[in-house]
Amino acid sequence: MKRRTFLGGAMAVAVVGYGSSTLAQQPPIKIGMSMPQTGGLAGGGKASLLGIEIWRDDVNAKGGLLGRKVELVVYDDKSSASETPAIYAKLVDVDKVDLLFAPYATVPTAPIMPFVKQRGLLLMGNFSFQVNSKVGHDMWFNNAPWGPADSWAASFLDLAQKAGGKNMALLTADQEFAQNLALTARDVAKKRNIPIVFDQVYPPNTVEFSSIVRALKAAKPDIVYVASYPPDSAGILRAVNEIGIGDSVKIFGGGMVGLQFAAVMSNLGSLLNGVVNYNTWLPEKSMYFDGTKEFFDKYTKRAVEAKVDPLGYYLAPFGYAMGQMIEAAVGATKSLDQKGIAKYLRENEHKTIVGPIAFSADGERKETATLQAQFRGVKDKDIEQFRSSGRQVILFPDKLKTGDLISPFEAARN
Amino acid sequence: MDLLLGAVVLGVLLGCFYAAVSVGLSVAFGLLDVPHVAHPAFLVLASYGVFQLNESYDIDPLLAGLAITPLFFVFGLLAYRVYYETFERRGSDAAVRGIAFFFGIAFIIEVLIILQFGVDQRSVSATYIGKSWRFGEFRIPIRQLVAFAVALALTVLLAVYLSKTFMGRAIRAVAQDEEALRLMGANPVRIKQFAFGIATAVLGIAGALLIIVAPVEPTLDRAYIGRTFCVVVMAGLGSISGTLIAAIILGVAESIVLTLFGASWAPAISFAMLLGVLAVRPQGLLGR
Numbered sequence: 001m002k003r004r005t006f007l008g009g010a011m012a013v014a015v016v017g018y019g020s021s022t023l024a025q026q027p028p029i030k031i032g033m034s035m036p037q038t039g040g041l042a043g044g045g046k047a048s049l050l051g052i053e054i055w056r057d058d059v060n061a062k063g064g065l066l067g068r069k070v071e072l073v074v075y076d077d078k079s080s081a082s083e084t085p086a087i088y089a090k091l092v093d094v095d096k097v098d099l100l101f102a103p104y105a106t107v108p109t110a111p112i113m114p115f116v117k118q119r120g121l122l123l124m125g126n127f128s129f130q131v132n133s134k135v136g137h138d139m140w141f142n143n144a145p146w147g148p149a150d151s152w153a154a155s156f157l158d159l160a161q162k163a164g165g166k167n168m169a170l171l172t173a174d175q176e177f178a179q180n181l182a183l184t185a186r187d188v189a190k191k192r193n194i195p196i197v198f199d200q201v202y203p204p205n206t207v208e209f210s211s212i213v214r215a216l217k218a219a220k221p222d223i224v225y226v227a228s229y230p231p232d233s234a235g236i237l238r239a240v241n242e243i244g245i246g247d248s249v250k251i252f253g254g255g256m257v258g259l260q261f262a263a264v265m266s267n268l269g270s271l272l273n274g275v276v277n278y279n280t281w282l283p284e285k286s287m288y289f290d291g292t293k294e295f296f297d298k299y300t301k302r303a304v305e306a307k308v309d310p311l312g313y314y315l316a317p318f319g320y321a322m323g324q325m326i327e328a329a330v331g332a333t334k335s336l337d338q339k340g341i342a343k344y345l346r347e348n349e350h351k352t353i354v355g356p357i358a359f360s361a362d363g364e365r366k367e368t369a370t371l372q373a374q375f376r377g378v379k380d381k382d383i384e385q386f387r388s389s390g391r392q393v394i395l396f397p398d399k400l401k402t403g404d405l406i407s408p409f410e411a412a413r414n
Numbered sequence: 415m416d417l418l419l420g421a422v423v424l425g426v427l428l429g430c431f432y433a434a435v436s437v438g439l440s441v442a443f444g445l446l447d448v449p450h451v452a453h454p455a456f457l458v459l460a461s462y463g464v465f466q467l468n469e470s471y472d473i474d475p476l477l478a479g480l481a482i483t484p485l486f487f488v489f490g491l492l493a494y495r496v497y498y499e500t501f502e503r504r505g506s507d508a509a510v511r512g513i514a515f516f517f518g519i520a521f522i523i524e525v526l527i528i529l530q531f532g533v534d535q536r537s538v539s540a541t542y543i544g545k546s547w548r549f550g551e552f553r554i555p556i557r558q559l560v561a562f563a564v565a566l567a568l569t570v571l572l573a574v575y576l577s578k579t580f581m582g583r584a585i586r587a588v589a590q591d592e593e594a595l596r597l598m599g600a601n602p603v604r605i606k607q608f609a610f611g612i613a614t615a616v617l618g619i620a621g622a623l624l625i626i627v628a629p630v631e632p633t634l635d636r637a638y639i640g641r642t643f644c645v646v647v648m649a650g651l652g653s654i655s656g657t658l659i660a661a662i663i664l665g666v667a668e669s670i671v672l673t674l675f676g677a678s679w680a681p682a683i684s685f686a687m688l689l690g691v692l693a694v695r696p697q698g699l700l701g702r
Contacts, residue, residue: 043532201677203677207428207637208627208669234535263536267535
């Protein structure tokens with residue numbers, strides 16, 4: 001090796017070494033959270049966590065926050081609401097974390113809302129639905145694109161009414177998220193004078209949906225609004241395919257959690273065709289912002305290793321965006337003061353890889369960015385097909401729309 | 415009326431499926447007095463075995479279930495031997511400590527499945543999944559008909575085996591009077607070990623039915639602990655034909671409630687029926 005090259009290399013190593021030793025000298029900034037790693041929500045929880053971990057690695061590669069390394073303190077909440085209060089008390093009182101991220105989903109998040117409000121703590125929400133509506137905590141900011149409470153049901157019913165739907169059937173899981181969705185759907189239906197001809201709540205652990213689908217079919221609804229959780233969504237769609245749902249149905253779906261995950265989509269394959277369901281991110285041209293492509297390049301590589309959702313559209317980029325918002329707020333306020341960070345988050349619009357995010361007073365998005373998309377031309381057992389555009393045609397919101405609804409439901413299935 | 419008839423038909427099919435997933439427990443818990451709370455975890459493990467064979471080699475799920483049956487027999491022999499050496503041999507509170515042992519096994523199985531397959535739902539493909547038979551307006555999912563036929567055959571075969579063969583009678587004998595069997599020169603521990611192997615082996619087929627009926631995920635066993643023990647206790651401990659009858663009653667009751675009265679009531683109804691049966695017949699439907 002030439003002397004000059006050796007010296008140059010040594011200096012480079014020294015500079016890198018100096019940078020990382022400065023980073024290592026100060027205690028890290030700890031961000032605490034629980035995340036479903038087992039149980040029914042684990043598929044989503046693991047993907048969400050990977051998104052947050054990619055942000056952590058990116059921000060640490062850039063020098064961390066306030067010159068300090070970012071460290072995640074994560075516990076498995078087993079998808080259970082009974083686990084999270086104790087975990088968050090431990091994160092705050094024993095682990096002494098600096099900031100809190102909420103676990104994925106409504107059910108594990110709902111019981112920690114009184115705790116964070118009582119302690120005056122900032123909580124970055126992670127895809128909960130309306131957990132702050134009654135608590136009224138002013139330091140809650142949800143990364144999900146839901147927006148105003150009724151916009152989800154309203155957008156689905158807009159599509160349904162345009163297709164000629166006049167009455168509605170509601171099938172919902174007996175848990176917090178689905179019941180919140182059902183509540184808003186009933187309200188919107190009442191305001192629009194849409195009679196509800198079938199309204200069933202099924203308990204967790206329901207194994208077989210054939211009987212329920214038969215009863216639903218007998219009610220002859222025009223609109224079928226389903227709010228289900230991952231373990232059930234596949235069972236419901238399978239039963240619909242076998243038992244049939246009737247020619248009267250103009251539109252089917254709305255709030256089925258699970259149909260956003262690669263394994264479920266791949267398993268169900270062509271059974272998905274025709275279903276109109278909510279989503280958060282899809283590989284369409286209008287949905288790429290600064291850093292989106294780079295994020296998915298990293299995610300796709302790491303997802304294989306981590307054995308998590310290979311697509312990761314639904315949650316992972318929003319986990320990353322949650323970190324981006326904290327990064328911007330801490331950078332702008334130059335402190336970890338939670339009140340200051342909350343003020344900054346409330347008063348500014350934030351650039352993220354899922355687009356600009358602005359919050360209303362309740363900590364939810366000012367405007368809904370929740371997509372309603374119809375599955376089209378899906379084949380069996382092919383995950384890769386979902387990476388190309390056109391498999392889920394965006395019907396709402398208008399600014400992202402990529403096609404029109406095919407109705408009735410049975411016609412859209414072919 | 416059509417709805418009620420449909421509910422009864424679907425309930426019978428569902429009930430036979432419940433019988434298939436409970437019949438192994440009827441042998442392990444009902445006949446052998448082993449507090450086998452890991453039974454549903456073994457069942458889910460079998461489903462993942464079937465999934466692996468179906469995914470990798472495109473083997474029909476039922477054939478895959480048959481293929482893993484010998485492995486599960488050996489697995490059952492080993493599991494019982496460990497349980498016997500560490501708990502049963504050591505005294506009267508073996509049952510209580512045995513529950514902790516089997517809970518531990520169940521958690522280990524759950525974690526191993528997560529490590530190997532991840533947490534996502536898994537399902538299998540076969541020509542009879544996702545299709546239905548039509549009778550006019552009425553449709554029956556073919557996967558449920560397959561589950562019904564296989565479950566019925568499995569339960570009948572096991573009942574015949576236990577009542578007609580020499581080894582089957584020996585298993586019944588060890589359940590009734592272990593000491594008497596010892597006096598006859600037979601080794602009750604080896605017979606119980608063999609019986610536990612049989613109880614675990616049938617899970618190969620039952621696991622195939624589980625993943626045929628619905629997708630599986632690593633923690634699905636928790637949904638089946640209540641149901642399987644409910645069926646076995648309602649049937650009368652150790653009664654195989656009772657297991658079939660109790661499972662069908664449970665399936666029909668669940669189906670009628672789901673169809674006509676509202677899904678929220680379904681879990682309450684099954685356990686209310688269990689309490690009702692035990693109040694009238696504490697020994698269960700066909701228990702002695």
